[in-house]
Amino acid sequence: MRIVVDLNRCQGYGQCVYLAHEVFRLSGQEALTYEPNPDEEQRLHVERAAAACPVQAIVLDRLDGTEGSTTP
Amino acid sequence: MVEETPWQQALRYANRANPYPFYEELRKTPVARQPDGTYVVSTYREIVALLHDPRVSSDPKKCPAPGAARTQGSGEPAAEPIRQVLTEPNIIISDPPEHDRDRRAMMPHFVGPPPAPRWISDLEPEIRRIVGGLLDAMQGKSRIDAVDAFAYPLPVTVICKVLGVPLEDEPRFHRWIETALDALDFGPEAASEEIQSRQAEGRQAVQEFGRFAAELLDGYARQPGPGMLSALMNADGQDARMSKGVLASNALLLIFAGHETTVNLIAHSVLTLLRHPDALEQLRRRPELIVPGVEELLRFESSVQFWHTRSALEDIDIAGTTIPKGAPIFLVYGSANRDPERFTHPDTLDLERRDNQHLGFSQGIHFCFGAPLARLEVQVAVGEFVRRVRGPRLVEDPPPYRHNQIFRGPRHVLVDIDGISA
Numbered sequence: 435m436r437i438v439v440d441l442n443r444c445q446g447y448g449q450c451v452y453l454a455h456e457v458f459r460l461s462g463q464e465a466l467t468y469e470p471n472p473d474e475e476q477r478l479h480v481e482r483a484a485a486a487c488p489v490q491a492i493v494l495d496r497l498d499g500t501e502g503s504t505t506p
Numbered sequence: 507m508v509e510e511t512p513w514q515q516a517l518r519y520a521n522r523a524n525p526y527p528f529y530e531e532l533r534k535t536p537v538a539r540q541p542d543g544t545y546v547v548s549t550y551r552e553i554v555a556l557l558h559d560p561r562v563s564s565d566p567k568k569c570p571a572p573g574a575a576r577t578q579g580s581g582e583p584a585a586e587p588i589r590q591v592l593t594e595p596n597i598i599i600s601d602p603p604e605h606d607r608d609r610r611a612m613m614p615h616f617v618g619p620p621p622a623p624r625w626i627s628d629l630e631p632e633i634r635r636i637v638g639g640l641l642d643a644m645q646g647k648s649r650i651d652a653v654d655a656f657a658y659p660l661p662v663t664v665i666c667k668v669l670g671v672p673l674e675d676e677p678r679f680h681r682w683i684e685t686a687l688d689a690l691d692f693g694p695e696a697a698s699e700e701i702q703s704r705q706a707e708g709r710q711a712v713q714e715f716g717r718f719a720a721e722l723l724d725g726y727a728r729q730p731g732p733g734m735l736s737a738l739m740n741a742d743g744q745d746a747r748m749s750k751g752v753l754a755s756n757a758l759l760l761i762f763a764g765h766e767t768t769v770n771l772i773a774h775s776v777l778t779l780l781r782h783p784d785a786l787e788q789l790r791r792r793p794e795l796i797v798p799g800v801e802e803l804l805r806f807e808s809s810v811q812f813w814h815t816r817s818a819l820e821d822i823d824i825a826g827t828t829i830p831k832g833a834p835i836f837l838v839y840g841s842a843n844r845d846p847e848r849f850t851h852p853d854t855l856d857l858e859r860r861d862n863q864h865l866g867f868s869q870g871i872h873f874c875f876g877a878p879l880a881r882l883e884v885q886v887a888v889g890e891f892v893r894r895v896r897g898p899r900l901v902e903d904p905p906p907y908r909h910n911q912i913f914r915g916p917r918h919v920l921v922d923i924d925g926i927s928a
């Protein structure tokens with residue numbers, strides 16, 4: 435899957451990191467780094483991270499027809 | 507008899523199940539001065555502006571007229587006793603720099619060490635196990651209380667584990683919290699004999715709760731143990747260690763905030779979904795919608811309806827009004843989350859709502875500390891409830907509500923069920 439974080443919006447709240455630490459990292463003083471092409475198995479975690487971002491800075495593709503495949 | 511303001515009406519117990527028509531009225535004046543001098547802010551844009559305004563303090567000590575909850579005609583403001591008892595600050599009632607320093611010191615002990623803090627995610631199997639056990643226990647029953655048998659036990663078990671609070675003490679602190687919450691009232695009923703008579707008990711409950719937290723920390727100072735409180739108590743001096751009093755006050759905040767709000771969100775989620783059969787069915791067919799769904803459920807029925815400790819450090823001009831220096835400010839998150847200027851069809855539940863930047867966890871520096879944990883718990887709990895409970899039907903609508911106005915939630919949600927799936 436593919437994700438993009440709008441780093442102009444990102445405030446370094448870290449909410450995404452706490453819910454998907456394999457994809458998002460906070461390095462140093464509140465600077466976010468992330469894996470733009472995480473494994474499909476990370477989808478649930480990435481969706482949680484995107485929903486949790488207080489400024490809605492995380493955009494993920496929803497175009498790859500995986501609807502319904504993330505049943506926990 | 508002077509007519510009551512929309513805000514006063516919204517606070518009446520009779521309107522607890524549905525304060526929204528009064529919020530709609532309230533939003534016609536985004537920043538509304540109340541007879542007691544409190545400024546009540548009910549619109550999304552104005553609340554966000556104030557959340558990011560350094561002229562707004564969260565520290566009640568900086569409010570010279572802390573009559574935030576003063577009731578007309580009565581000498582005793584109903585919110586005061588609790589504040590008087592809580593003499594040491596915690597992060598929710600602190601301003602920078604202390605706020606930021608203490609929050610930063612606590613965070614890694616909650617989420618795990620950087621750069622990849624994983625403790626919240628690592629709790630998921632345990633959360634699933636607890637939720638599974640609660641649902642298993644409903645086997646063979648035809649009627650359940652979704653509050654006592656489901657919404658309450660999960661958050662309290664999890665927060666005890668995270669903090670290192672013995673679960674055996676739960677009945678004690680549960681009673682203190684209930685007593686304190688029942689004594690807190692910001693509305694016209696605060697002057698009633700009933701609420702006034704609860705004041706002394708409320709004060710005593712907070713005192714005992716505070717002693718309990720301090721003793722727990724003393725114990726961990728002598729003998730370190732599992733959990734966040736012991737880790738904080740024994741942290742190296744590096745990141746400006748908190749005094750024991752401040753730590754005890756934060757412990758009390760975490761125990762309390764760590765379960766009360768989450769209970770109400772799980773209970774309200776069950777209630778709301780049973781009121782919206784289409785949404786329930788949608789969630790059954792597409793379980794992954796639980797992730798955005800919980801955001802929508804929190805927008806729809808916010809567990810923290812408003813926050814009451816802010817005040818103006820200087821005159822603030824906003825929405826055609828001046829909030830004078832020293833005036834108490836209430837931010838009504840529950841109203842902002844239904845503001846049609848921000849959310850299209852705000853009174854419609856839409857689990858797939860786009861651009862759902864609600865204020866259920868607030869924003870800015872006091873953004874909920876426990877949000878990632880709360881989200882995970884509620885996603886798992888409500889997701890599993892929907893998946894496993896067969897034929898759930900509300901018995902009583904509206905259900906009875908708890909007294910408290912800030913931490914709004916149903917006291918019971920009785921549900922008739924056909925069974926529990928595997």
Ligand code: HEM
Pocket residue numbers: 564597598599609665759760763764765767768771808809810813839865866867868871872873874875876877879880
């Ligand atoms: C659905 C559940 C929850 C909701 C809706 C919620 C909501 C909120 C809100 C609105 C605030 C901001 C208050 C303000 O205006 O200053 C807040 C702050 C806070 N919450 Fe939560 N909360 C929840 C769960 C939790 C949990 C599980 C914890 C602890 C583990 C927690 C701990 C805190 C703390 C410590 C603060 C103060 C943060 C600060 O001042 O920097 N909350 N919460």
Ligand code: SF4
Pocket residue numbers: 439443444445446447448449450451458466486487488489490491492
């Ligand atoms: S949650 Fe959002 S604002 Fe926070 S670090 Fe992640 S992307 Fe940035």
